[in-house]
Amino acid sequence: MDWGQIFNNTAYWVFSPETIAYALAATGLAVQFGFGGLLNFGMAGFMALGAYGYAISILTFGWPWWVGIIVGCAAAVVFALILGIPTLRLRADYLAIVTIAAAEIVRLLLTTQLFDAFTNSADGLGGYHAGFRGANPFPKTGADGEPIIYGFGPWQWTSDQLWVRVFGIILLAIAVYLVWAIMRSPWGRVLKGIREDEDAVRSLGKNVFSYKMQALMIGGVFGALGGVVFALPSAVVPATYTTSLTFFIWTILLLGGAATVFGPVVGSVIFWVIMGFLDNVLPVLAQADILPMTGQQAATLRFILVGVALMLIVIFRPQGIFGNKRELTFVK
Amino acid sequence: MLFGLLLAAGMVFLSAPGGALAAEAPDTPGGDQEKTDFYFGGIITYDDKPVEGVTMTIEGGGFKADTVTNVEGKWRLYVPDNDDYVLTVDEDTLPDGVIVDPEQLPEGITPKQGTTASFDVTFGLTGAKIVNLFLGEGERVTTSFADQLTERLMNGLNFGLLLALAAVGVSLIFGTTGLSNFAHGEMLTFGAVMALIFGVWLKVPMWLTIPIVIVLGALLGYLLDTGLWRPLRRRGLGIVQVMIVSIGLSLAGRYVFQYFIGGGTYQLPGAGAPRDITFGPISLSWIDIASMGVSIVLLIAVAFWLLRTRVGKATRAISDNPGLAAASGINVDRVIRIVWILAAALAAIAGVLWAYFRPGVKWDMGVQVLLLIFAAVTLGGLGTAFGALIGALIVGILVEISTLWIPPDMKYVGALAALIVILLVRPQGILGRKERLG
């Protein structure tokens, strides 16, 4: 068994676009749930809108890639509005179901053949990279004409791959900074207050609805950016944006700590590192007959273990990596 | 075009009789000609009856042949090459007064200028081109809208009832512990898989399998509670944390099923029984009837339990305030355990019914309805078991009838959108009640 290789393959996930994308979305969820108490179970919907907004802008309308990103974010804001105006008055747990349903509706609308001309229905969209790659500031080939490989150790990327990561990390850094900045401001205080008791905050003269809406939008935009980063190096396929995606984002959020700034980032790294590690190690064990099972069962075992690992982490560190243990004494 | 594309379906070579002079219809269409890689064929009917003895002629590229339709109205004409041809129907050989009506020609085929029954025909990618002529006024009997609606309402009722079994469980768990149990779908799958193991693999008769499944379901509930949920309560985990645990459990559970039964679909004994019991437009199989019967009986039993027993009330007390419930002498852990056992047993049986309804047992069959179950529970008002029942019926019926109006690949959109709309009108759900403030 080549542990070095397994380590390398696992380390890859620290800087993968998926990790960055999930971290962005989880940061959005931290704003919505961790700080604002909004049980948004529709994060996949926001991500889908970001990704599709980006892809459709480029493919159908021929707009530049950065306009695509703006369109994706705008779509998320509009979705937040449509979703928020009627539902933010609902009790928290009702909100959860409504958002889950709304995200599923988004996915189904993207899947149906009704809008095939824009969405390519179930097949999804791809091949929109030219603009983004054109903006790549890192030279692709060196003087000798050979492609340049950037990075070191387990992290080696072509210039396009590097560009996706750099761009993603910049977005993530901005998002994290914003969250950090606004959550220590009076704005954040109001939001946290709303999480605890809306009526009390209302009685103190704060426009609760407006704050919730702002949180939903900010979180939604981060989610959409996550969707964009997820789509940047690959494609957008509607079946990606299932409720499982939302669940994974939630898990990531709680792994890191719900009302924390860096929690989502660390949670995302943990999540993908677990995924990557198990994917590398299990088949090897199965092949070496250490695990008495077929390759297919080993692959399946990965998800069993991912599930169990998530449970265990939440059970044994319920406040998350960065969470405050003190808070736990008082959770309802 | 150097034909890079394609090839023919026909690969069988018979020693065919040479020369095709058609006066008599061949037994098999085209049996009177030499087989080649390319042929035209078709059928001619008039008022839904095959027309025999119609002469068909093909001509093009210097080749010409004809044939006559057989008893089934079928004909086939082989041609040597992929080329453009003209196909002619000898209208004289059609029944008296019948002509080739341009209205009834296949899409994209029009008579040649100046004729009524000669057409340009070409091949597509394959070596066969079929030209069917369905002449006369064929009257098609389709199911009327009203009948369709009735039938679907019945289906929806059946579906709704089995959803209700699961939804009541979800609602009870939510009502007692505040937990949205995202692993409930797997508890359904568990029931179905157990039915598969006992009913199919171990060949236990179904009347015995069902009770076994219920017992195993209850056991699952017991084990989950003692092994997982109760320790979590002890540790004082927040409700969202527990919810994430249930998500992890759902993932693990789902893949455990896939680990053991793979990705395929299996059938339980009796699945696909004919729907031969009819009431007007509704036709049901005995499985459907048994399924609805089981659901109704179980739901009544649960309702009685909730209304009449103090444990039922205790569940609500615990959901309000577990500390105070304990202070009232309620053994909170015990009641919660009962709820889990009950919910898991109901879910297991719902899983079996779901396996008959779909039909089929599959590793992820449970998650597929999870959202519908949650929609039902929410629709009815979170934590109210009777609300869950009503919600489930609404969701079940909506899913079944909505595609009468919307595209079928959006069939869940209807139910989910309805959920949102209803919640907007009644934010506390159908049977839910508002809280007082201050």
Place this chain on the structure above:
Amino acid sequence: MSATSSEADTDVVVEVKDLTAGYLPGINIINGANLIARKGELIGIIGPNGAGKSTLLKSIFGMVKVRGGGITVDGESVVGLKSDKLVQRGVGFVPQTNNVFPSLTIAENLQMGLYQRPKAYAERLEFVTGIFAELGKRLGQRAGSLSGGERQMVAMSRALMMDPSVLLLDEPSAGLSPVRQDDAFIRVSDINKAGVTTIMVEQNARRCLQICDRGYVLDQGRDAYEGTGRQLLEDPKVIGLYLGTLGADGV
């Protein structure tokens, strides 16, 4: 604390000895508190806000983890027992806050009080509605929609339903109108006279001390003063620190 407690004391019903307890790790809220309630006694506990009065009651009732010291009920240690076990032993408890089941009706709230002996419902209901007649008329109303005072009545009634032999009351009079307050105190006294050992925490300190046999003043998790109700009521130090002069000037 009091030297009066001795091993020979046979009718001690509740005894708290050098109790330490708390919520957050490392922070003790109760710091070596002692308390004794003998059979049929009415004990009052007063003290400033945050002194640990409620925590003391909750520790007795098994709702707060005991970190040191001992608690006995009827001579047996109850440390580590869960609430429902204490109910089985005839201990009743009215918490200070969140003391009703909001989504249950008044009737159901009362039934919960009798969870372990549902048969006696009718009889006990009569007893309870005899005290709070308002409730009897509104048995079907959900407790969540009740006014503050009405809730408090439901909370009291729920605990009285089970006919306890030891009653722990955390501020039973809070939020009741003056008539109802007097009523409540007199009832508590009556119940106590009927043989129910009662421990009552009150901020309505004067009223409480007027009717109780003995009183404790709890401050910062330990008992600062102890004595008969009258002694405390008249102790100038207690007045200055805990009772205030508002009620005493008798305007």
Place this chain on the structure above:
Amino acid sequence: MRRPKTQGLAKGDAVPGVAKNDPVLVIDNVTRRFGGLTAVDVEHLEIPRHAITALIGPNGAGKTTLFNLLCGFDKPNSGTWSFDGTSLSGIPSFKVARMGQVRTFQLTKALSLLTVLENMKLGATGQKGESLWASIIPAIWRKQDDEIEDKAMELLARFKLDATADDYAASLSGGQRKLLEMARALMSDPTLVMLDEPMAGVNPALTESLLDHILDLKDLGMTVLFVEHDMHMVRHIADWVVVMAEGRVVAEGPPETVMQDKAVIDAYLGSHQDVDLGVVTGRIAGELGESGEELLEEIKEAEEASIAEAEEETK
């Protein structure tokens, strides 16, 4: 030590609905029904400015419900009311609070996972940093925030909560929550503060010192409307008392007069405020006195009545 009461608040005799010289809050025909129960039915009521008004009445009289209505937390079946001359019907609760009419809740609403200090700071109005864009740039709000913090600490000290400033509000005791609830409302320097049983569960010694604070506030020009069952307190600080029963205003006037009102005594106060319960319950020997005997009598009667009623029902 006792400060003089504000006099001459009403324009005429102290009857229910009497007009005030300078009303801050005017209520007209406000009703609220829950199913068959009319919880609030106030024909006309004016709350005087720069004075302390007590709202008293039996449990379930509709006091809290009236608060809910006035502050936009609940919708009345009918009626109008105005604050400082602006009509408030249909105005959402947060706007009401912004206009300077702030309330507390009888069942406290501590923001559990915020520290006590944060709870307090949330109470301040007009914070620049509460807008999303400004929040990103601390320079905009830092100074104001520090001022707010100072003020909060000052109030906390007064409410004996300064030691808990950095604890989560969830860890407060019942009485401390009441205190926090009130202190937080005072953070916004309201024109009118509406306190729903602020002192229930608060230690009497502390109550006393807080009453002084309230009186100070009055001197600073604030209007206070509070619900309270502690008659000592009402007597001590209220300039005006409004009595509600079964949703209606049944009496109002200066405390001394209202508390002599026979109807009020019967329905609410009872005539035995100063009876020693120890004597009544026979726990200590002593003069029972006339009112003590009455009290016993009454209790016996009430008991018999309800037993009779219960018996009738069972029949």
Place this chain on the structure above:
Amino acid sequence: GCASGGSGDDGGDTSTPEARDLTLKIGTILPDTGTLAFLGPPEEAGVGLAVDDINEAAKGIEVGPVVWGDSGDTDNKAYATTIQKLISEKVDAAIGAASSGVTKLFLDDAVAAGILTFSPANTSLDFTNWDDNNLYWRTAPADTLQGEVLGNVVAEDGHENVAVLYQNDSYGTGLNKVFQDTFTGSGGKIVAEQSYNTGDTNFDAQISAILASNPDAIALITFDEIYTIGPALIAAGYPAKDLYLVDGNLKNFGSDEKWPAGVSMEGAKGTSPAGPKPDEDFQKRLNDWWVADGNAELKDYTYSNESYDAVVLIALAALAANSTDSADIAGKLQEVSGGSGDGEKCTSFADCADLILDGKTANYDGYSGPITFDEHGDPTEATIGVFQYGADNLTTRIDL
């Protein structure tokens, strides 16, 4: 992509055959988990058997141990880690994925890493013009051909009013469209058209809508969902002989424990790409290989032919290029498939390898039919077999 078309031609002169000593590294990214997991075993068996056959032939190319990887589905995102594993293991070619959607999600990564992606099952038209550096190939024939054959079969059976139930993805919609065009072009009418989404588990509403239109025949363009849809249709009293299946669901139900006993498909027909060679023997070999690898018996052979052929083609191309570099292999794939037009037909790896080693140009026709790639890496040629179920619920080839 654009193949360097001319390169194969100068191999024609009588240069001395050179011996090869190549080691090829292959990885798979096929569905072991997720909704398409039932497709994994037959595909992996195809790959495994092909590798064994190649190694056994010992023609100077050896395929190293296969790096088995799970593609999962879009829901569980297993592909994401798997493709990285294959990249870091430096495989020359990745066989997969089964679903076009999944392939789309990782294809750009694979292309960036310079590995050849070879799908046995993708049918989406989007890949034809994908920016893939000529590194994407597939053996699943375009749906166009099968759709037309299906349309002709149904039409020739004389059905006038036909309903279609199809899966809403590239496979289903593509096949459905061609089928409908052909069928309506030959005089029939589509009276009901119902679709469902991948992963749906209940088709009640669709079935009810189809039956309500009283169709003469029903075309079922599905995958594994047939196990649910088939029994449901037959339970509703629809005659099996009027059902038409496609390669995604044409299975031997008679030997399949997943099919409910007693539900007869007798008379139902179906189309499927099929090679010139009979399948029975091949399927037995696949099954033997699979069982020998420690698995339970194969139930299903969907796309196993295509997977087998994919590996063989890659090996042949490597042999022809005398290189295991992905780009070099890609450069030869069209040639060995017969796409250069001057190859000599051969139907097994050993035969084709001999041709190549003799310096000739091979034109491999495999179990999935006469594969011929166009310059996009899409197969242009296929034989579509027509099959019919007998009383034993097994299919026999009946080509019309």
